[in-house]
Every structure is written in structure tokens, then in C-alpha cells.
Amino acid sequence: MKKNTSAENCWEYMDCPDDKKSECPAYLTETGFECWKTAGDESDFDSKKCDKIEVGKHCTDCPWYKKKAINILVVDDEKMNLLVTKRMLSQNGYEIITTCTSGEEAVELIKNNDFNLALLDIQMHGIDGYETCRRLKEVKPGLYAIMLTGTVNNESIKKSYKAGAMDFVRKQFDNMELIVRVENAIKIMSTEKALQHSHKTIFEKNAILEKLLITDNLTQVFNRKYILENLSTHMYSSKRYKHPISLMMLDIDRFKLINDNYGHLAGDEAIILLASILSSNIRKTDLVGRYGGDEFILVLPNTNISGAIKKAEQLRKNVESNIFKMAPKVNVTISIGVCELSNETDPDSLINKADELLYQAKENGRNRIEYKA
Ligand code: GH3
Ligand code: MG
Numbered sequence: 001m002k003k004n005t006s007a008e009n010c011w012e013y014m015d016c017p018d019d020k021k022s023e024c025p026a027y028l029t030e031t032g033f034e035c036w037k038t039a040g041d042e043s044d045f046d047s048k049k050c051d052k053i054e055v056g057k058h059c060t061d062c063p064w065y066k067k068k069a070i071n072i073l074v075v076d077d078e079k080m081n082l083l084v085t086k087r088m089l090s091q092n093g094y095e096i097i098t099t100c101t102s103g104e105e106a107v108e109l110i111k112n113n114d115f116n117l118a119l120l121d122i123q124m125h126g127i128d129g130y131e132t133c134r135r136l137k138e139v140k141p142g143l144y145a146i147m148l149t150g151t152v153n154n155e156s157i158k159k160s161y162k163a164g165a166m167d168f169v170r171k172q173f174d175n176m177e178l179i180v181r182v183e184n185a186i187k188i189m190s191t192e193k194a195l196q197h198s199h200k201t202i203f204e205k206n207a208i209l210e211k212l213l214i215t216d217n218l219t220q221v222f223n224r225k226y227i228l229e230n231l232s233t234h235m236y237s238s239k240r241y242k243h244p245i246s247l248m249m250l251d252i253d254r255f256k257l258i259n260d261n262y263g264h265l266a267g268d269e270a271i272i273l274l275a276s277i278l279s280s281n282i283r284k285t286d287l288v289g290r291y292g293g294d295e296f297i298l299v300l301p302n303t304n305i306s307g308a309i310k311k312a313e314q315l316r317k318n319v320e321s322n323i324f325k326m327a328p329k330v331n332v333t334i335s336i337g338v339c340e341l342s343n344e345t346d347p348d349s350l351i352n353k354a355d356e357l358l359y360q361a362k363e364n365g366r367n368r369i370e371y372k373a
Helices: 005-009 018-023 032-038 063-067 079-091 103-112 129-139 154-162 177-214 224-241 255-262 264-279 305-321 347-363
Strands: 072-075 097-100 117-121 144-149 167-170 245-252 287-292 295-301 334-340 369-372
Touching: 072 079, 072 103, 072 129, 079 097, 079 177, 097 103, 103 117, 103 129, 117 129, 117 177, 129 144, 129 154, 144 154, 144 177, 154 167, 167 177, 177 224, 224 245, 224 287, 224 295, 224 347, 245 255, 245 264, 245 305, 245 347, 255 264, 264 287, 264 295, 264 305, 295 305, 305 334, 305 369, 334 347, 347 369
Parallel strands: 072 097, 072 117, 117 144, 144 167, 334 369
Antiparallel strands: 245 295, 245 334, 287 295
């Protein structure tokens, strides 16, 4: 079994689930991709070419078959032309074909049909092919339109492109020109689809990376770097707009004992639980970050010292009354240093102020807060 890389050109390849991809004969065998040519016409099927395919059962799951599932609209006011075009397409494996004899009808049809490709006659009664193309693309900008024209001249080429058509084909249905152009259209659309898919993937991965860059791995609250960067912006705006801003530094009391008595994993669990208590008890505009180890930092914009003291006391009580539901259960308390920004000009000096207050809280017996305006 050999991967056939041509399967990657498949119309449905990007949307094809991985388990289906691996079942796909085009993907697994060298010759399997031939099967789409005979899909729907089992009598022609050369089963020797693909050892994965059972005649009559294979095609609907095969992406190469779905390649032909492209939804085509053909518009021409000459019924005979429609018949010829339709036959030409179906002889080459294209099965989903809708025909109509006027531009007006086409515009109505596209409102309820997911056409991928439109083949449009230029000279028609009512609105002409150019206007039809323009209106169809208004409804579905991604539609790939090919103009069918009796005579190719600069004027018609210019008008076709201006109307949003991607290509045009001379009306000479005795050759393969139309089919080649349709095949090319599919390749272009598949490539666009693949590009959109990779853009989406890159966008999603970037969002994940951005989140990782600012998040503390253990607790999922902000990391120290992010808090420090944001603290300076908040300090600046607090001075500029004369709004108060307060800061808390808090730390688990005797955390080493938890690690020593119950192990490092239980210690981690305590840090995680504390982070979730903090996050769920602050305003959306407040920031909570892990400063390091068992130490957290809280930035409270638009909050003066008396508001911050109330909040700190509430958090302290909340942690004290919360029996950490770890195995075994542990009583955890925290000490907090609380301060408001006064004449400090950089984040470090404000953090030092809160840190000194935290140190005092530890000195004064733990499970308490110390504050300074
Ligand atoms: P104090 O009341 O004075 O704060 O006492 P303490 O024992 O909590 O002392 P300190 O805050 O200095 O203890 C920090 C300890 O936290 C030291 C280190 O072993 C531990 N630690 C740091 N990071 C982690 C971590 O990610 N997980 C765990 N389980 N322990 C950590
Ligand atoms: Mg501690």
C-alpha cells in the first residue's frame, strides 16, 4: 500500500475525516484514484486497478468520487446548448448539474442551492451573462464563474472579468476545452479551500500560543510577565485619569508544610484551588496572576485602599473557610499585603510596597492582612 499524494488534490480532502481518508482508495493505493472516472458507471470499472474497492459499493465514501460532487449550474437560453453541455459534463463524471434558460432564473436558483461553479452563456434574452454573473456573485461571492462565448474578443474578455468571471470558454463542445477548464476550476477552488483551512489552523494555533504566553501553566491565571506588563499600563492610566488603583500580594501560610506533609502534588493542588477561589471572587476588570511559587498578585483598577481592604479580608475569610477538597483535606490560610498607588512611578516599587506589607502580615502572625494607602 502506498500513499497516493494526488489524493490531496481531492475536492473534499480537507473536510474528509481522517478515518475516511485512510479508507480512501486514492489515498492508499497507487491506482485507486482511477476509480472516480468510473464512479456511477460500474460497467466500466476496472476492479483490478484497486484492491480496496468493491464494485458498486466503493464510490460514495471515496473522496475522489466526491471530487465529482461539485455542484454546477449551467445557464443558456438555448435548450440544445444546455443539453450538449450537460452531456459533456456527465460523460466526464460530473453528476450534480442544474440547468436553466435565463439569468433571472439562475439568480433565484442560487438563493437555495449551494453552487460551486457556474457556466454562463453571454448572449441571452433578459439579463445577459455578464449581469447574471454579477448578480450570482452578489449572492455567493465565492462562486467560480466561467463564461461560455461564441466569439472571444477583447471586449467580452474585459466585460467577463469585470463581472467577476474567472474564465471563459469558446462554445466548441467537440473538444475537451470545457472539461479542462472545469478541472482547472476545481484545482483552483481546492487550493483556495486548502489555503483557507491552513489560515484557519494558523489563526487557531496563534490564539493558543498567545494564551500560552500570558498564562501560568499550573493555575491558568495570568503569569508574572503579563501582570507586570499590564500593571505599568494600569498605573499610567490611573495617574492620567486620576482613578485609584490598588494592589495585593498574597501568599499561602506555611505552604512548605503542605508540601512536606502531603507531597508536592498535593501542594500543586492547593495552589490550583487557591487560584480558582481568587479568580471567581474578583471583578472582571481585576487581574489575578501567579507571581511565583505560592505567591499571587492582584491588580484592582478603580479601587481605593478601603475597597481593597474589604476585598482582601473577604478573600482571606473565603480561603480560611474553604476546606481544600484534596486527598487528604487540608486547611489553607493566606496572608495579604494590600496597598494603593500613591507616588510610586514604576511597577516594581508598588509591588515592593505590597510585598513589605505581606512580610509584615507574616511577621504579625499570618492568616491576616496588612495595608497602607
Ligand atoms: P510562609 O507562611 O512564610 O509563606 O511559609 P511558606 O512555607 O509558605 O514559605 P514560602 O512561601 O517561602 O514557601 C514557598 C514554598 O513553595 C517553597 C517551594 O518549595 C514551594 N513551591 C514553589 N513553587 C511550587 C509549586 O509550583 N508547587 C509546589 N507544590 N510547591 C511549590
Ligand atoms: Mg508561603
